Amino acid sequence: MPDEISVRITGEAGQGTQTIGDALTQIFKSAGYHLFAYQDFMSRIRGGNNFFEIRVSIKPVHSPRRRADIIICLDKPSVDIHKKDLAVDGMLIVDKAKFGMAGIEVSMYDVAFNEIALRVANDALYSNSIACGLIAGLAGLDFAFVEQGMQAVFGRKSKEIIQNNVNSARAGFDLSLENPHRKMFLLPAVGKDRLTGLDGIIVLDGSNTIALGAIRAGCKFYTAYPMSPSTNIMNIVAEHAAQQHIIVEQAEDEIAAINMAIGASFAGSRAMTSTSGGGFCLMTEGISLAGMTETPIVIVDAQRPGPATGFPTRTEQADLDFVLAAGHGEFARVVYAPGSVGQAYSLTIKAFNIAEKYQIPVIILTDQHLQDSAIDAQALDPGTSPAKRFIISKEESAEITSYKRYALTDSGISPRAIPSWIQDVIYVDSDEHDESGHITEDAEMRKQMVQKRLHKKLHGLLQELEQPMSFNTNDASVILLGFGSTLGILQEAAQALEKWKVGFIHLSQVWPFPGDEMLKLLSGARMIISIENNAQGQLARLLCREIGIKVGKSILKYDGRPFDIDSVIEIIKSELQL
Amino acid sequence: MEINDFKSSEPMAWCPRCGNYGILTSLKRALVKLGRQPKDILLVSGIGQAAKMPHYVKANCFNGLHGRALPAAFGAKTANNDLTVIVTTGDGDCYGEGGNHLIHNIRRNPDITVIVSDNQVYGLTKGQASPTTDECTVTKIQTAGVILEHLSPLALALSVGAGFVARGFAQDTDHLADLIFSGINYKGFALIDVLQPCVTFNKKNTYEWYSKRVYKLDSSYKPTDIGIAFQKSLEWGDRIPIGILYNVSKPAYDQKTCPAV
Numbered sequence: 102m103p104d105e106i107s108v109r110i111t112g113e114a115g116q117g118t119q120t121i122g123d124a125l126t127q128i129f130k131s132a133g134y135h136l137f138a139y140q141d142f143m144s145r146i147r148g149g150n151n152f153f154e155i156r157v158s159i160k161p162v163h164s165p166r167r168r169a170d171i172i173i174c175l176d177k178p179s180v181d182i183h184k185k186d187l188a189v190d191g192m193l194i195v196d197k198a199k200f201g202m203a204g205i206e207v208s209m210y211d212v213a214f215n216e217i218a219l220r221v222a223n224d225a226l227y228s229n230s231i232a233c234g235l236i237a238g239l240a241g242l243d244f245a246f247v248e249q250g251m252q253a254v255f256g257r258k259s260k261e262i263i264q265n266n267v268n269s270a271r272a273g274f275d276l277s278l279e280n281p282h283r284k285m286f287l288l289p290a291v292g293k294d295r296l297t298g299l300d301g302i303i304v305l306d307g308s309n310t311i312a313l314g315a316i317r318a319g320c321k322f323y324t325a326y327p328m329s330p331s332t333n334i335m336n337i338v339a340e341h342a343a344q345q346h347i348i349v350e351q352a353e354d355e356i357a358a359i360n361m362a363i364g365a366s367f368a369g370s371r372a373m374t375s376t377s378g379g380g381f382c383l384m385t386e387g388i389s390l391a392g393m394t395e396t397p398i399v400i401v402d403a404q405r406p407g408p409a410t411g412f413p414t415r416t417e418q419a420d421l422d423f424v425l426a427a428g429h430g431e432f433a434r435v436v437y438a439p440g441s442v443g444q445a446y447s448l449t450i451k452a453f454n455i456a457e458k459y460q461i462p463v464i465i466l467t468d469q470h471l472q473d474s475a476i477d478a479q480a481l482d483p484g485t486s487p488a489k490r491f492i493i494s495k496e497e498s499a500e501i502t503s504y505k506r507y508a509l510t511d512s513g514i515s516p517r518a519i520p521s522w523i524q525d526v527i528y529v530d531s532d533e534h535d536e537s538g539h540i541t542e543d544a545e546m547r548k549q550m551v552q553k554r555l556h557k558k559l560h561g562l563l564q565e566l567e568q569p570m571s572f573n574t575n576d577a578s579v580i581l582l583g584f585g586s587t588l589g590i591l592q593e594a595a596q597a598l599e600k601w602k603v604g605f606i607h608l609s610q611v612w613p614f615p616g617d618e619m620l621k622l623l624s625g626a627r628m629i630i631s632i633e634n635n636a637q638g639q640l641a642r643l644l645c646r647e648i649g650i651k652v653g654k655s656i657l658k659y660d661g662r663p664f665d666i667d668s669v670i671e672i673i674k675s676e677l678q679l
Numbered sequence: 680m681e682i683n684d685f686k687s688s689e690p691m692a693w694c695p696r697c698g699n700y701g702i703l704t705s706l707k708r709a710l711v712k713l714g715r716q717p718k719d720i721l722l723v724s725g726i727g728q729a730a731k732m733p734h735y736v737k738a739n740c741f742n743g744l745h746g747r748a749l750p751a752a753f754g755a756k757t758a759n760n761d762l763t764v765i766v767t768t769g770d771g772d773c774y775g776e777g778g779n780h781l782i783h784n785i786r787r788n789p790d791i792t793v794i795v796s797d798n799q800v801y802g803l804t805k806g807q808a809s810p811t812t813d814e815c816t817v818t819k820i821q822t823a824g825v826i827l828e829h830l831s832p833l834a835l836a837l838s839v840g841a842g843f844v845a846r847g848f849a850q851d852t853d854h855l856a857d858l859i860f861s862g863i864n865y866k867g868f869a870l871i872d873v874l875q876p877c878v879t880f881n882k883k884n885t886y887e888w889y890s891k892r893v894y895k896l897d898s899s900y901k902p903t904d905i906g907i908a909f910q911k912s913l914e915w916g917d918r919i920p921i922g923i924l925y926n927v928s929k930p931a932y933d934q935k936t937c938p939a940v
Contacts, residue, residue: 364754
């Protein structure tokens with residue numbers, strides 16, 4: 102009996118691999134299992150080949166596997182594409198009649214999805230639900246969980262559609278009972294404790310948690326130009342907009358988006374925008390404007406592979422160098438790189454607070470893998486207290502009759518007033534300016550303003566670092582190093598190789614660089630291996646630039662796909678000559 | 680409110696006789712008539728000679744990036760509806776670099792007033808062609824004359840749904856002050872293109888050139904017919920109309936709703 106199974110469902114775009122994925126995620130979550138689910142899809146609405154993969158376990162799981170135990174093919178091309186990814190002793194399920202296959206290989210198993218769907222529900226589309234029932238049955242789940250999952254996903258549809266889905270799933274479930282390989286995939290039963298504590302467990306992905314974090318932080322103005330893989334954040338904020346009194350506006354381009362957000366922030370709202378690398382390029386002058394005018398703003402760069410259009414629906418971590426330097430001129434900024442749905446939530450909230458407190462642009466650097474991967478997690482505490490603001494309150498404002506927007510202070514932070522709240526007027530300028538915001542060409546004033554925007558703010562920001570997460574770094578034979586979405590890989594690899602003294606360090610804040618803490622953690626390290634989804638080892642280079650420590654090796658992946666845990670462990674083992 | 684309430688102590692960086700002085704005077708007069716305090720008024724600008732205007736008025740000022748005044752103004756107005764938001768921009772800033780934002784903010788219809796100092800030339804960068812430069816004008820870059828079609832900004836605005844479209848002349852400050860006042864009172868996006876002589880770089884479209892050609896739309900003109908407004912917006916050359924070409928009420932951004940889905 103395995104501790105976990107990985108199941109892949111594949112077909113062409115439009116065959117509903119995403120819907121079936123949602124259903125399976127809900128089914129296994131209801132049954133109390135831990136899961137990690139991700140989508141691999143092409144940049145098209147119909148045709149091609151997409152797949153959904155779910156890893157189900159009795160222990161928490163955070164990353165993809167190299168091979169799937171069960172692969173369900175919904176169309177014939179999928180068979181040849183995915184055959185190579187089948188685990189030893191795995192089962193690849195085909196519809197022999199529909200695919201027109203004369204014979205099948207030993208590892209294959211025939212299910213007449215098409216014929217059953219037509220018989221049970223009079224529509225071949227229900228093949229999906231048959232597959233759901235089949236998988237749940239093979240894993241040994243009670244059918245009640247399948248019904249729950251179907252209800253969760255199709256609950257808004259008509260009664261007839263729900264019933265057709267349930268009937269189809271039942272047919273698939275029944276088939277599993279007669280499957281000769283059934284015992285191969287039966288999962289251990291979930292403990293009673295887990296089942297009774299399931300109430301607060303929901304399925305979350307990075308898009309969800311960033312959107313919910315923004316709402317929790319009191320974001321009242323959200324604008325973006327749609328761009329994969331960032332668009333879902335805006336979709337989710339838009340769903341909550343009316344209830345939470347958030348203005349959500351689709352901009353005509355990313356330049357408009359960031360300038361709108363800066364205008365809204367200047368006028369008093371907490372504001373955010375999101376994009377991917379290409380759109381982020383267009384935003385860079387705006388980032389510089391936020392730096393110069395000291396206007397708080399939160400920007401998500403959900404990375405995808407570049408350059409240019411690159412792979413629109415795939416993943417990469419190659420914008421690190423770019424976001425560190427984006428925008429002309431020198432000014433303080435913060436870059437967070439959350440590695441989990443939990444970090445995505447808490448760091449989004451922190452991003453709003455730090456942006457407002459220091460009056461700077463804050464960038465949340467994610468990627469397609471984090472945005473779109475789903476995991477079982479404790480429901481987020483929506484909180485009741487309003488977000489703490491770092492502006493001059495309305496009450497205090499009423500008394501202010503003389504105001505300088507850029508008053509020089511030791512911290513570099515000038516108390517920020519909101520226009521129309523105070524009795525005086527506020528001047529803000531993208532030109533170099535004096536304390537009152539008027540244009541100046543004075544050399545001494547220029548120096549003081551640069552120090553204010555850069556050095557003084559950086560000094561404060563270093564006191565508020567999100568410190569790296571570390572595990573087993575003392576006396577480690579090797580320390581794995583990463584940032585952003587590779588956290589799950591680092592965690593699982595270090596756990597699996599714990600007895601060989603493998604530890605890890607994960608940075609969820611890459612700028613300002615937590616140099617002191619990294620020096621402490623890495624002093625005495627025998628070997629450092631950086632694991633990055635880019636072609637240059639950009640984090641390793643940053644480490645060297647900031648604290649002069651070189652990594653021994655970088656495990657780099659830049660084919661647009663996320664790391665799988667098996668391959669990473671294999672590479673580390675060979676490096677350690679295990 | 681008096682003119683002095685809007686007086687700024689900032690030294691002026693415009694050339695003597697610049698058309699912008701007339702526009703500045705008209706703007707201040709309109710603000711006096713409006714009666715709101717400086718703290719409740721926000722002037723937003725991009726970059727260019729016209730974009731310096733907010734510094735010469737005592738009112739809130741957001742002087743942002745070249746071409747990007749409109750998105751910033753939209754954000755500010757939407758976030759803080761208490762502000763009277765006025766954009767002071769130029770033909771390069773608004774019709775060139777920021778053309779895309781002009782189209783889409785007209786479609787959004789936020790309650791803002793956009794005053795374009797249209798001198799038909801790039802002043803800050805010393806004399807290159809702008810979108811409204813007359814065809815065949817010779818510049819340091821367009822050495823054989825401008826071959827691009829002259830943009831008709833008011834026709835563009837009408838075509839994308841602007842509800843308030845006007846043209847003023849920087850020399851006629853009383854008339855322009857009235858236009859600006861009407862624009863501010865219009866609930867929605869109000870575009871006021873102002874013929875602004877550039878005494879340094881535009882030797883063709885001078886005070887005299889404009890004075891010979893402009894005529895005021897009189898009380899017999901009804902600014903509610905889009906067809907006639909289009910004709911007027913394209914009238915250029917020997918006779919150039921000034922006044923409110925089009926003025927119809929439309930739901931503004933914060934008033935628009937769709938039937939429940």
